[in-house]
Amino acid sequence: xxxxxxxxxxxxxxxxxxxxxxxxxxxxxxxxxxxxxxPGKASWDEGFLVAPEDPVRHETFRYLVNHPGAxxxxxxxxxxxxxxxxxxxxxxxxxxxxxxxxxxxxxxxPLDPETDVDLAARHQQMYETFPERFDRVFQALFDFENxxxxxxxxxxxxxxxxxxxxxxxxxxxxxxxxLLLAIAEIIHRAPFENGSKFMDxxxxxxxxxxxxxxxxxxxxxxSEKASALKFVCxxxxxxxxxxxxxREKPAPDFEDQMLDYLRDRGQRRIPLRAQHLFLELEVGxxxxxxxxxxxxxxxxxxxxxxxxxxxxxxxxxxxxYQTEQLxxxxxxNTIGDAVLLISEYHLPDIHFDYVFKQGLGVLxxxxxxxxGFFDWGGxxxxxxxxxxxxxxxxxxxxxxxxxNDENADDDDRPETLGPVxxxxxxxxxxxxxxDYSGDITLVVQPLQPNFWRRPNISEELRALLx
Amino acid sequence: MPDPxxxxxxxxxxxxRTVFQSEDLASYEGxxxxxxxSLGDAPLExxxxxxxxxxxxxxxxxxxxxxxxxxNRERRAELDIARYPDLxxxxxxxxxxxxxxHRKTLDLLVYVNKNPEPGPVDLDAAADGFxxxxxFEDGSFDYRVLDLVFVICPxxxxxxxxxxxxxxxxxxxxxxxxxxxxxxxxxxxxxxxxRREPFKGxxxxxxxxxxxxRNLTEQLKRLEMDDLLKxxxxxxxxxxxxxxxxxxxxxxTSKGEKRIAKMKEEASALRKKYDRFGSxxxxxPALGVPDGxxxxxxxxxxxxxxxxxxxxxxxFDTMGExxxxxxxxxxxxxxxxxxxxxxEALVYExxxxxxILDAIRALGDNADEEADL
Numbered sequence: 081x082x083x084x085x086x087x088x089x090x091x092x093x094x095x096x097x098x099x100x101x102x103x104x105x106x107x108x109x110x111x112x113x114x115x116x117x118x119p120g121k122a123s124w125d126e127g128f129l130v131a132p133e134d135p136v137r138h139e140t141f142r143y144l145v146n147h148p149g150a151x152x153x154x155x156x157x158x159x160x161x162x163x164x165x166x167x168x169x170x171x172x173x174x175x176x177x178x179x180x181x182x183x184x185x186x187x188x189x190p191l192d193p194e195t196d197v198d199l200a201a202r203h204q205q206m207y208e209t210f211p212e213r214f215d216r217v218f219q220a221l222f223d224f225e226n227x228x229x230x231x232x233x234x235x236x237x238x239x240x241x242x243x244x245x246x247x248x249x250x251x252x253x254x255x256x257x258x259l260l261l262a263i264a265e266i267i268h269r270a271p272f273e274n275g276s277k278f279m280d281x282x283x284x285x286x287x288x289x290x291x292x293x294x295x296x297x298x299x300x301x302x303s304e305k306a307s308a309l310k311f312v313c314x315x316x317x318x319x320x321x322x323x324x325x326x327r328e329k330p331a332p333d334f335e336d337q338m339l340d341y342l343r344d345r346g347q348r349r350i351p352l353r354a355q356h357l358f359l360e361l362e363v364g365x366x367x368x369x370x371x372x373x374x375x376x377x378x379x380x381x382x383x384x385x386x387x388x389x390x391x392x393x394x395x396x397x398x399x400x401y402q403t404e405q406l407x408x409x410x411x412x413n414t415i416g417d418a419v420l421l422i423s424e425y426h427l428p429d430i431h432f433d434y435v436f437k438q439g440l441g442v443l444x445x446x447x448x449x450x451x452g453f454f455d456w457g458g459x460x461x462x463x464x465x466x467x468x469x470x471x472x473x474x475x476x477x478x479x480x481x482x483x484n485d486e487n488a489d490d491d492d493r494p495e496t497l498g499p500v501x502x503x504x505x506x507x508x509x510x511x512x513x514x515d516y517s518g519d520i521t522l523v524v525q526p527l528q529p530n531f532w533r534r535p536n537i538s539e540e541l542r543a544l545l546x
Numbered sequence: 547m548p549d550p551x552x553x554x555x556x557x558x559x560x561x562x563r564t565v566f567q568s569e570d571l572a573s574y575e576g577x578x579x580x581x582x583x584s585l586g587d588a589p590l591e592x593x594x595x596x597x598x599x600x601x602x603x604x605x606x607x608x609x610x611x612x613x614x615x616x617x618n619r620e621r622r623a624e625l626d627i628a629r630y631p632d633l634x635x636x637x638x639x640x641x642x643x644x645x646x647x648h649r650k651t652l653d654l655l656v657y658v659n660k661n662p663e664p665g666p667v668d669l670d671a672a673a674d675g676f677x678x679x680x681x682f683e684d685g686s687f688d689y690r691v692l693d694l695v696f697v698i699c700p701x702x703x704x705x706x707x708x709x710x711x712x713x714x715x716x717x718x719x720x721x722x723x724x725x726x727x728x729x730x731x732x733x734x735x736x737x738x739x740x741r742r743e744p745f746k747g748x749x750x751x752x753x754x755x756x757x758x759x760r761n762l763t764e765q766l767k768r769l770e771m772d773d774l775l776k777x778x779x780x781x782x783x784x785x786x787x788x789x790x791x792x793x794x795x796x797x798x799t800s801k802g803e804k805r806i807a808k809m810k811e812e813a814s815a816l817r818k819k820y821d822r823f824g825s826x827x828x829x830x831p832a833l834g835v836p837d838g839x840x841x842x843x844x845x846x847x848x849x850x851x852x853x854x855x856x857x858x859x860x861x862f863d864t865m866g867e868x869x870x871x872x873x874x875x876x877x878x879x880x881x882x883x884x885x886x887x888x889x890e891a892l893v894y895e896x897x898x899x900x901x902i903l904d905a906i907r908a909l910g911d912n913a914d915e916e917a918d919l
Binding site: 386389390392393401402403457459462463465466469473474476477479480481482486487528529530531532533536 | 587592636698839899900902
């Protein structure tokens with residue numbers, strides 16, 4: 081089979097591979113656009129000789145091509161070796177692999193985020209494209225036998241499809257809340273990790289993709305987990321509002337500043353950097369603040385009345401070493417969606433940013449943190465090793481293990497670190513700066529049980545949920 | 547992690563200074579004060595707070611202050627959720643730890659931050675002996691605080707682990723202990739020592755099912771079989787109650803004495819070679835820095851020295867007396883707890899890169915050369 085590899089060189093350098101039948105030698109541009117207008121499965125059924133390597137990932141690509149404004153992008157165009165593809169110049173597919181660059185039309189139309197951006201619609205469309213597939217994924221994680229809600233007619237839900245049909249009418253409020261808490265717990269339990277980004281070449285996962293990743297035993301960061309919760313809420317019709325957490329207090333006109341920033345295609349200075357993202361859900365006319373982030377942050381599921389002090393006083397959170405105090409702010413769906421879309425389509429280094437700049441590392445779990453640093457060797461290596469060892473020592477943690485090229489082949493390295501070494505190699509392989517001649521060191525730091533663990537759930541909900 | 551009995555905490559809140567039993571405590575009389583609780587080595591920014599309005603309550607026992615005030619669910623409304631909305635949830639978590647301790651499903655030790663006396667605090671002691679002041683540099687807050695640290699203890703080694711530990715380390719441990727007492731005590735004192743309770747199972751010559759120190763008895767018998775220890779001659783069938791004739795019920799043989807002498811020589815040589823790496827810095831490389839990293843284990847490993855055994859010998863050479871002189875040494879031997887300090891030292895092995903290690907080693911070699919000059 082031949083491969084067509086589309087790379088979004090004008091965006092985040094994401095790659096979207098298609099496979100083509102060996103007999104396909106030329107592909108008209110209009111036929112390509114026609115293909116892209118159809119969901120992946122449908123196009124195969126309709127006799128196209130091309131299929132996506134990953135049908136789910138392909139939908140991310142299709143969304144970009146067919147609804148660029150909805151992804152905060154200008155319309156896309158394609159080039160091969162610097163030559164634009166259009167109706168007059170088809171794809172030549174003589175080689176085993178053809179690389180096609182995805183670029184943008186120059187400011188073809190103004191961006192109107194408030195009109196164009198609608199993740200809820202995208203999530204519903206995504207589910208409708210893969211209903212059986214998502215049902216299987218969800219079934220792998222959700223225990224319908226014990227946690228499946230019973231509707232007002234006494235019928236117990238047995239699969240996600242059962243939930244989707246008129247969810248808020250068929251299930252009473254306690255049943256809805258029980259389901260949403262169970263879903264939040266699933267997301268909370270999933271690893272807080274960035275390793276799978278490097279292994280799979282997906283820098284930031286959409287809400288649907290997060291469910292597939294969690295079903296494989298992996299996870300994501302706070303905004304990806306919030307997106308996973310949002311996906312389910314959007315599909316079953318639970319209204320939800322994004323809540324951002326930031327070290328700086330948002331300005332009173334933050335929303336307007338953000339909209340101007342978005343309309344300007346990010347040319348202005350971003351008005352605020354958010355360190356955290358989660359959701360407020362509306363169930364039965366009441367509101368509930370839900371943080372399913374995990375890592376070392378307890379699950380949060382609070383009524384609005386219990387959550388208000390958090391908005392006034394701030395949110396204390398410690399992932400590994402230091403306690404952050406974050407200002408919380410409810411934002412519009414446009415802003416929340418935009419934060420997710422920028423992460424998904426516009427930031428080529430977001431995975432490196434999470435691991436190295438934000439210090440989230442490759443993995444955070446209650447007994448282990450795997451961080452990393454760019455290792456120039458010599459004195460600079462010594463400085464960084466001392467830095468991490470000192471951070472650990474502040475909490476009397478065991479001395480960390482540093483994994484790098486120097487000890488990659490050591491026989492006495494524990495076998496359990498094999499997958500960690502694979503991730504390290506992938507990080508090295510993916511770092512895009514060709515001039516970087518140093519190494520990547522991963523820091524394996526065992527943690528002590530000194531984090532608060534109890535899920536923070538409103539007492540009235542505990543009583544209700546049993 | 548030090549032995550729980552040796553543990554102290556020196557936590558500070560950024561921008562503030564906490565002083566244990568400060569000299570001006572009297573000036574705070576009549577004012578409310580706080581109970582602050584943090585977990586282990588977690589930073590104080592994560593802590594739980596409860597304000598006690600009654601200034602005189604500092605004279606109450608710590609246990610009462612926890613159970614009836616700070617961790618009393620019925621006082622939830624008194625929590626300062628305007629400043630720390632997570633306090634109710636944290637309070638509940640702490641209550642559950644206390645309850646688990648009462649049910650003996652969890653080991654929980656309570657320490658006082660900045661207390662110079664190591665070890666957990668007696669919860670029946672009055673709080674006033676442990677009060678500190680907490681003053682913010684910007685003048686925003688200045689108050690008294692009972693600054694508690696809850697430590698959830700690691701589990702004790704399970705039976706299989708203890709067996710393995712005894713297989714490896716019982717011989718040097720017991721030889722060291724017996725050598726320590728036979729040197730420290732006069733002959734009469736040593737004879738009385740061998741008649742103490744922990745040795746009854748061994749010295750009495752029978753394996754009793756109610757022997758509270760079965761592991762100790764078993765290991766002493768192994769030493770005897772290896773001709774390192776010899777029980778007093780006795781005829782078959784003698785009762786376990788030996789007549790106190792001033793003679794010890796057992797003693798080290800000459801082979802045992804040679805063995806312990808050799809171990810001490812070995813420990814001394816190890817310490818001479820590696821103690822210099824006990825507190826180093828990686829950048830810049832330096833030896834003997836205050837509060838540095840302990841690179842001894844990594845150095846030994848790099849020299850292909852048997853690390854576990856060496857750490858054991860060095861540990862007992864430096865702190866053996868402290869271990870053996872404690873009243874519960876036999877119980878700790880039996881449970882494997884006596885080995886905890888050794889095992890935990892291994893957890894803190896450094897993993898410096900080879901170039902750092904070489905630089906540090908070179909400093910050690912230079913120190914040798916200077917000493918020779």
